[in-house]
Amino acid sequence: MTEECEDLSQSQNHLGRNLLVLAGIFLLMLVLNHLMPLHRDDYDYSLIWMTTEHITSAQDTVYSAYRHYLLHGGRMFTVLCLNFFLWLGKFAFDIANALMFTALVVLLYFHARRSVEWRQEPLILAVTGLFAWLSFPHFGEVAVWKSGSTVYLWSAVPVALFLLPYNITLAKGQASLRSWAILPMFLLGIIAGWSVENLAVTVVGLTFGISWYLRRQGKMAGWMPAGAFGSLLGLIGLVGAPGNFVRYDDQGAGKGIFAHIGNQFAGNGEMLLYILPLVLLLLCAWRIYKLELAEKKGLVIDRAPLQFSWRQWALLGVILLLVVSYFNGSFVAWTVRDILYAVVMVPLGLTKPKTIDHFDNLFKGFDEMAIYWLTIFFVYALVKKQLGLTSPVIKMLAQKVSAREVWQAFPAVRYAGCMLALALINNFVMIAAPTFPARATFSSVAMIIIAAVAVLREPLIRGYFAAHGHKVLMAGAWGLALFTLSASMLVTYTMQQENDARIAMVQEAAAKGEPIAYMEPIAMKNRALRHVFFVDFDNGVTKDGLCKYYGIKDIKVNTDKEKHR
Known part of the structure; x- marks a missing residue:
């Protein structure tokens, strides 16, 4: 009886912490949304599409979305949401958008757990929120700005909700919903398929593939193909819009296959810059898995206590100098800029106004990107050292433990690997599009976040980090979070x-x-x-x-x- 009371008390304590984490995420997003004014396309969407008439009624929001469908693009669901909330007013939109982002964090966490139970891991929930904050490319454009967030964030939430029963069913080996869910899943499937082009194609392929696989296993429930067919209808509505052909004629005319292939390198390359913390954490986790298997084979790893070398102290000093510079006019960036201008640009004759303008633009984000990258690699180097992952040890692990052994030994590795592959496929679908901006990788980054959280919450990985890198990781996470939060608030204000x-x-x-x-x-x-x-x-x-x-x-x-x- 005493143990049951202790378990209940601990569960309630974790629930309170989870709610506190979610309240913090919601309030952060609410403040950012409140400070973000109407901007760019928001003014166009506040008018009946391609007219000068303001939207003044619910009927106008539907009519404007219909005109947009005919004249510009097929994203009817997201445009309808945008029009509706622009009509309701900015404050209503601010609340709705903050709720959407909070809901996405919860859904990513559910997918990482492959369960809707969420009371036990407030720290992992907070980590999921931090990953979402740091890793989504062009965050302000896809999660705060109204016209951008309704396209990417507001598409990702119903898709993540729609795919969750499929994911849980695969994990548990039995249907997670009953027959009553046939109609709701069909309708939600239409919304999920009527989202963003590459994500919609991925959703259709994934749901039909899972339904077929479970049918062969004799475990398919009626809601599975119902949802898949709903998503197919949504995709047809999305790509079949007359407005898509109008826009493609404007943006895609004259672009050959090599331009589309080049878009893949550009889009995936920029995404990689944003997900760098996830990549390095997954790399550390991969090596921890290898360490575990190697130690079972008798390999002994010596782990030296954490000590800063003079180089690391110097790097920390540079990071702090850049932080001071960032909040005081970016004097480091402009000093570097002026030196390079005098030493390189002038001697080479690169002084045309347009060239100088591009050169200046490069240094407008110099301090913030330098702080971000240097902090990440600084923390990574320290964590590697604490884990005992020296160059000789890494080479030894490569010889003693194969990738296949790791893949077969750990279910979390297989799940994360599938999510990473799905993210790459989701990006590859963009090869059909005339352009591939980094913001279009939003849904792929969501999948990579799921993979990272799924690995980090595994007891083996958490145990290794808790024993050998917990303080460094916490300091790095707090440092990056505080810097980006304070900088974002200041700049947005x-x-x-x-x-x-x-x-x-x-x-x-x-x-x-x-x-x-x-x-x-x-x-x-x-x-x-x-x-x-x-x-x-x-x-x-x-x-x-x-x-x-x-x-x-x-x-x-x-x-x-x-x-x-």
């Missing part, structure tokens, strides 16, 4: 103030009947690892939507960059 001042100028020009609004460029270009998405008012997309929304003809921004750098 500054951008909000800058935006509000310039919107006031546009409104004033419109009220006076002046056709053109004049303004200075926004001085702050810092984007905090792309957790902030903002483009100045002279950008074509931003300017066109604003002009239509406020009823003026043009916006003129002073482009004297050297003056405002």
